Amino acid sequence: MTTPATNSTLDQAADVLSGAPAYLYGYARVSTQAQDLTRQIDRLSAFGVTAENLYVDKRTGTDFEREGLADVLSRLRPGDILALDSLDRLGRTAHKMGEVARKLLADGVHLVVLAGALPFDSRTSGTQTQMALATLSFLAEVELIYQRERRASARASRETRGKTWGRPREVDRAAVLADLDAGLSANKTAAKHGIGRATVFRIKAEARTAAGAAAPVVPEVELVETDGPGGEWPGQYAVPLDAAE
Structure with a gap:
């Protein structure tokens, strides 16, 4: 308002x-x-x-x-x-x-x-105003110190657990899959690319899913004159070539 x-x-x-x-x-x-x-x-x-x-x-x-x-x-x-x-x-x-x-x-x-x-x-x-602004400056500096300490502590904690700091880097998925196809173990592939084993397995699973989701093959058909099932509906029907032969 x-x-x-x-x-x-x-x-x-x-x-x-x-x-x-x-x-x-x-x-x-x-x-x-x-x-x-x-x-x-x-x-x-x-x-x-x-x-x-x-x-x-x-x-x-x-x-x-x-x-x-x-x-x-x-x-x-x-x-x-x-x-x-x-x-x-x-x-x-x-x-x-x-x-x-x-x-x-x-x-x-x-x-x-x-x-x-x-x-x-x-x-x-004027004195009271300057004192108030000086106090604000002091508190702002304390805030910055605490922020730096929290960031440093978080970084040290992640590095201790073997995790990287900052934005995650791009992973060369094709290179990871190529190493796995060549017989390199998941542990060695992860170490080589600087990623976790879970990431390796996720990339592998996603690749399999993508391969399995490929478009199905549609069989070739031809139109054949027939009386239809039971001879009740004569006309042209699409029949697979294998069945037509």
Whole structure:
């Protein structure tokens, strides 16, 4: 659900040139349709966000194609204010939250976080804002470290079990079948091609199935004048050549 703002881009540009007050926007998000936005909306309304300038999403933070967030970000201009109930409304990861927050501040947009673990108001508290962004940077680096450790652990686990890492490579099925036809055992064929025995047997079974599924041979026939079965239906009948002889 997204409520369109009443302020046009031309209106905003005119306001900036005339020194008119900036626009105040609010953004709220929950991860599922079953969750309730009431608490966030009430807090944003109490801060002064009007209904026409309030944008909401009911989608997960890991999916960054969110219409409500995209709409409000497209409307923000230097001097405008974006209010959030908590900073994690911008995304599920510290990296994504920090990326969006830094871009907004760099574009001259003020960011006000009303609650959560890192509340701050970039209009009045430069130190608190910098501390919040520094904390996000630290958490983002920790996330990257954990991701690298998980990948390294998964790789080591697969290599210990004799499995390869990364995308499976293409198997030369014809070469595998040729080695089997030449009498090479399944174990040696698997080792030669860097695949598992199960893959060798699967390729062999699929080849047999394909061979067995070949089109059946249709016998040649000719039309023969006959009285038909029991002499009751005279006419031409298709009779296999072997039977006709």
